[in-house]
Amino acid sequence: MPIIKSAIKRMKQTIVRRERNVGIKKDIKSANKAFAVKPTAETAAKAQSELDKAVKKGLIKKNTASRRKAALAKAAKDAGVKPTAAKKATAKPAAAKKPATAKAAPKKAATKTTAKPAAKKPVAKKAAK
Secondary structure, three states: OOOOHHHHHHHHHHHHHHHHHHHHHHHHHHHHHHHHHOOOHHHHHHHHHHHHHHHHOOOOOHHHHHHHHHHHHHHHHHHOOOOOOOOOOOOOOHHHOOOOOOOOOOOOOOOOOOOOOOOOOOOOOOOOO
């Protein structure tokens, strides 16, 4: 057991992180097993999604996930599973958008920096009395 305070804290953090990582890895394995038992587009998508989540959280590397997803896709193709098209979100009409605030998008003062200033008009002299 560590005696130093920071080492004790690091040990606690390591335990929490390890539990989280083990849980994510179990999710990946269970999704892969579900696909192996019943190869459908939904189970393939679930397995690929779990791999993507693991990459996002830094648990596995991007190329490792890519390799595993390719193997899943190959197995799906061999099983005759057709991938489903991703659903696209419906676009809202442009009029429904809120106008941008001044803080979010400041206005540009002048786009041309080489423009010459306008010529000044001569001031009319006052008539002498």
